[in-house]
Amino acid sequence: MRAAALLALLGLPLRAAAAPARTVQIGIVQGSRSLTLVPQAAYVLVEPSGVRWEVAPGQEYRVLPVSAARVRFGAWRVAADSRLEPGSPSATVKVDGGRYAGSLIVRANVDGTVSLVDELPVEDYLKGVLAEEMEPDWPLESLKAQAVVARTYTYYNLDRFRSDGFDLGPDTRSQVYKGVGRESAAILKAVASTKDEVLGFDGKLLSAYYHSSCGGHTTSPSSVWGKWVESPRPLKGVKDRYCHAGPHAKWTAYFADADIMAAVTDQVLGVVSIDSLSVGKRDPAGFVEDFRVYAGGRSKISAKEFRRRLGAKELKSLKILRIVRRSRGVEFVGSGMGHGVGLCQWGARIQAEKGRGYEEILSYYFPGSVLSVVSGKSP
Secondary structure: OHHHHHOOEOOEOOOOOOOOOOEEEEEEEEEEOOEEEEEOOOEEEEOOOOOEEEEOOOOOEEEEEOOOOEEEEOOEEEEOOEEEEEOOOOOOEEEOOEEEOOEEEEEEOOOOOEEEEEEEEHHHHHHHHHHHHOOOOOOHHHHHHHHHHHHHHHHHOOOOOHHHOOOEOOOOOOOOOOEOOOOOHHHHHHHHHOOOEEEEEOOEEOOOOEEOEOOOEOEOHHHHHOOOOOOOHHHOOOEOOOOOOOOOOOEEEEEEHHHHHHHHHOOOOOOOOOOEEEEOOEOOOOOEOEEEEEOOOEEEEEHHHHHHHHOOOOOOOOOEEEEEEEOOEEEEEEOOEOOOEOEEHHHHHHHHHOOOOHHHHHHHHOOOOEEEEEOOOOO
């Protein structure tokens, strides 16, 4: 993994302790027929050959595909992979409603579309991530814990989407990132005061995760994503006595029979009607791993795939407490929201409100981990 080769943890030297990657590439737009960019300051468009074009602030530039090797940028035809370079660190570009810092790379695709990649310093990227992934007015110590986990996730997953031409996506496939400008003063302080801090374990960078609410007990990566996914000791799952507040502590979700049928038929062929649906196997933390379906016979279906089909926002978690048959549908009663691995954000908030520091919060959710710093000098 690229992250392991580029990082070293303080007191825990890794292989090849070279200076770490200080920038990250985010695929902010993929496969679009056109893009509209409005620089908010002076920029220079630099082609791979070195040819430079002065880009005027405040002017609207439309980006269109020409071929797999060239794009139209406003009135110019330029080579694909041209970079829009800022004249100052504070410069931003408006892109279809969002505002982005750093350098923007314009790419052409073989299917006649264009893509846009935002390359910016990791610390600046984290400010945008925190603005989307945690409430900006939450206690500072919970925001600091979130910053460390998000930074660890970023470095651990560098190159995850390299075959697509970037490091991380802008959505829940990675971390939600919608650009800059939404950061609160507390978010800026949380990122700055934890600068370069990451979590490690056993001499390596930890595969850190986070979610909204665990429902009382966090679970392991292998329970959620499969036995082939590494689940080191800090990620085995912990009982969370703080995760008892918030809008997801207990919830109900109703689904019509037609929705249940659609979610089941992908996994069980030939189903005409469903007689009953019940919880099958649970993992040690109480998350459902599979459901039992009775439809002219008994079948077992993947809980993860079932939730994906119904919608992760609608079926908030697989911490299902009970299933109740209703008129023309099924009601799920559950607790928590999200996959349940790693940092529980609502639990972190409650701990911070009780006066616990971010180091204590991180130790609680990642027992045995080491809080360290990225090696190399800061830029």
